[in-house]
Amino acid sequence: MESAEILSEHQLKATGCRIGILDLMIESGNALSENEIREKLESSFDRTTFYRSFKTLDEHGIIHKIVVDSQVVKYELDKSITNRKQHAHFYCKVCDAVQCIDVAEIPEVVVPKHYKIYEVELVLKGKCDKCSEMKSTRVQ
Amino acid sequence: MESAEILSEHQLKATGCRIGILDLMIESGNALSENEIREKLESSFDRTTFYRSFKTLDEHGIIHKIVVDSQVVKYELDKSITNRKQHAHFYCKVCDAVQCIDVAEIPEVVVPKHYKIYEVELVLKGKCDKCSEMKSTRVQ
DNA sequence: TGCTAAATGCAACGATGTTGCAAATATGAT
DNA sequence: ATCATATTTGCAACATCGTTGCATTTAGCA
Numbered sequence: 386m387e388s389a390e391i392l393s394e395h396q397l398k399a400t401g402c403r404i405g406i407l408d409l410m411i412e413s414g415n416a417l418s419e420n421e422i423r424e425k426l427e428s429s430f431d432r433t434t435f436y437r438s439f440k441t442l443d444e445h446g447i448i449h450k451i452v453v454d455s456q457v458v459k460y461e462l463d464k465s466i467t468n469r470k471q472h473a474h475f476y477c478k479v480c481d482a483v484q485c486i487d488v489a490e491i492p493e494v495v496v497p498k499h500y501k502i503y504e505v506e507l508v509l510k511g512k513c514d515k516c517s518e519m520k521s522t523r524v525q
Numbered sequence: 526m527e528s529a530e531i532l533s534e535h536q537l538k539a540t541g542c543r544i545g546i547l548d549l550m551i552e553s554g555n556a557l558s559e560n561e562i563r564e565k566l567e568s569s570f571d572r573t574t575f576y577r578s579f580k581t582l583d584e585h586g587i588i589h590k591i592v593v594d595s596q597v598v599k600y601e602l603d604k605s606i607t608n609r610k611q612h613a614h615f616y617c618k619v620c621d622a623v624q625c626i627d628v629a630e631i632p633e634v635v636v637p638k639h640y641k642i643y644e645v646e647l648v649l650k651g652k653c654d655k656c657s658e659m660k661s662t663r664v665q
Numbered sequence: 666t667g668c669t670a671a672a673t674g675c676a677a678c679g680a681t682g683t684t685g686c687a688a689a690t691a692t693g694a695t
Numbered sequence: 696a697t698c699a700t701a702t703t704t705g706c707a708a709c710a711t712c713g714t715t716g717c718a719t720t721t722a723g724c725a
Contacts, residue, residue: 572712573715576714577714596710598712
């Protein structure tokens with residue numbers, strides 16, 4: 386699906402920043418940080434604009450915010466666009482990359498009465514294959 | 526178990542800040558943010574000192590950092606001290622509180638070869654019972 | 666009591682994220 | 696194609712989180 390199409394389906398204006406973000410995400414297939422997106426995008430936008438775009442896209446369920454650490458936040462496309470199943474996120478503490486990991490099932494969590502769950506996030510933190518090879522690298 | 530005892534077991538100096546953090550955590554039984562801890566503690570310490578204490582305690586496995594959002598970070602005592610089982614964390618988007626929720630099981634996640642997992646964090650985001658009562662409150 | 670390694674306070678800094686307001690722009694109606 | 700307008704953007708300023716370097720203080724041991 387094309388970026389402009391996704392936006393119009395949600396009655397959102399097809400602005401340069403939104404198109405750029407979505408194009409990049411579709412192309413990359415990975416969760417990306419604001420920083421990574423800003424660096425890779427040819428056209429430049431103010432940081433404020435990026436954050437507002439993320440918020441809008443998130444509110445419409447087009448993208449999701451993945452918080453792996455207080456200073457490590459990534460965004461990824463919704464499953465409906467990528468055709469992925471429910472999955473966990475693996476965060477490599479060495480190279481900072483976030484990867485989607487298929488899981489048999491995200492457990493059904495029973496919360497006390499009157500509690501409402503809007504999001505369930507399963508984050509795995511460790512060392513990816515490439516960084517595991519480099520024996521010397523220490524993880525906090 | 527007493528704070529000083531916990532620290533000495535790990536060969537850590539019993540400093541005012543560390544004692545204060547642990548005492549407060551043991552007493553409260555809840556995950557607390559740096560801000561909450563600083564406000565509740567009678568003696569005052571520099572923010573740097575808190576962050577350095579958290580880091581040290583975390584590295585020794587005495588406490589754990591729970592990141593629910595980029596600007597919402599809490600710390601909680603290790604299970605070995607609280608005698609709790611493995612659990613998920615419920616984050617109320619309205620009142621910002623973090624609660625431990627028992628889960629049947631955190632799923633065994635199969636990661637690709639050579640990947641190493643150090644931490645598994647299951648975070649549920651929603652509205653707690655008290656905040657659910659207040660119908661008017663909107664969640665982003 | 667005194668030594669010393671470790672912990673603290675302070676100042677400065679970097680990154681993430683937000684808000685208010687004026688200028689620019691996407692889009693639907695003409 | 697042009698216009699009107701609600702929306703989006705850029706800029707400046709700000710808040711919070713978290714880190715680093717360095718001088719001072721302190722916990723714990725001899």
